[in-house]
Every structure is written in structure tokens, then in C-alpha cells.
Amino acid sequence: MKVQCKNCLPKEGIEISYFSQKEKQIISTLTVQSAIQAVKYLVDNYSISHADAKYIVTHINKTYGHCNRCVFDKLDKEYITCPKCGALNFNWEVEK
Numbered sequence: 315m316k317v318q319c320k321n322c323l324p325k326e327g328i329e330i331s332y333f334s335q336k337e338k339q340i341i342s343t344l345t346v347q348s349a350i351q352a353v354k355y356l357v358d359n360y361s362i363s364h365a366d367a368k369y370i371v372t373h374i375n376k377t378y379g380h381c382n383r384c385v386f387d388k389l390d391k392e393y394i395t396c397p398k399c400g401a402l403n404f405n406w407e408v409e410k
């Protein structure tokens with residue numbers, strides 16, 4: 315699946331693989347604790363480049379429904395571009 319963010323490079327976006335609910339939970343928890351650890355986890359466990367791993371971690375939102383970049387809090391899809399600021403959000407519904 316391809317994801318794209320108008321604010322970030324590369325402009326054409328990146329290709330991401332499917333993450334199971336369990337994987338989303340792990341990655342999301344790591345992201346909240348330490349973005350560096352989350353990037354390392356992605357690089358170590360999936361064949362993802364460091365740049366792509368960073369791109370993914372940057373866009374995982376900390377709270378479900380809340381945009382990473384602005385105050386908008388009604389995101390209702392998983393991989394969604396915020397209608398207010400245009401930022402890409404990995405709006406994963408996981409327990410935090």
C-alpha cells in the first residue's frame with residue numbers, strides 16, 4: 315500500500331506493508347515511548363529502510379482520532395490525510 319504526505323519527503327510517498335493489529339499495537343506503544351526505538355524495531359523486524367521506518371514513525375498518531383500536526387480530532391480512517399492541515403496520519407486504533 316502506498317502512503318503519501320504533502321508535507322514530507324519523498325513527495326511520491328512510500329510503500330508500506332500490511333501490519334496486523336498486534337504489530338500495530340507494538341509499534342504504536344514503542345512510538346509513544348521512544349521514536350528512536352520504534353524506528354529501530356521496524357528496521358530490525360521488517361525489511362524497511364531507515365528512512366522509511368522514520369517516515370512511518372513520524373506519522374503514527376499518539377492518540378486515536380487526533381491529528382499529529384494540528385488540533386483536529388475527528389480522524390476516522392486508518393491511513394488518512396487530515397482535512398484541516400493536510401498531514402498524513404497513521405490513525406491506528408490501538409490501546410495506549
Ligand SMILES: [Zn+2]
Binds near residue numbers: 401
Ligand atoms: Zn508528513
Ligand SMILES: [Zn+2]
Binds near residue numbers: 384
Ligand atoms: Zn491536522
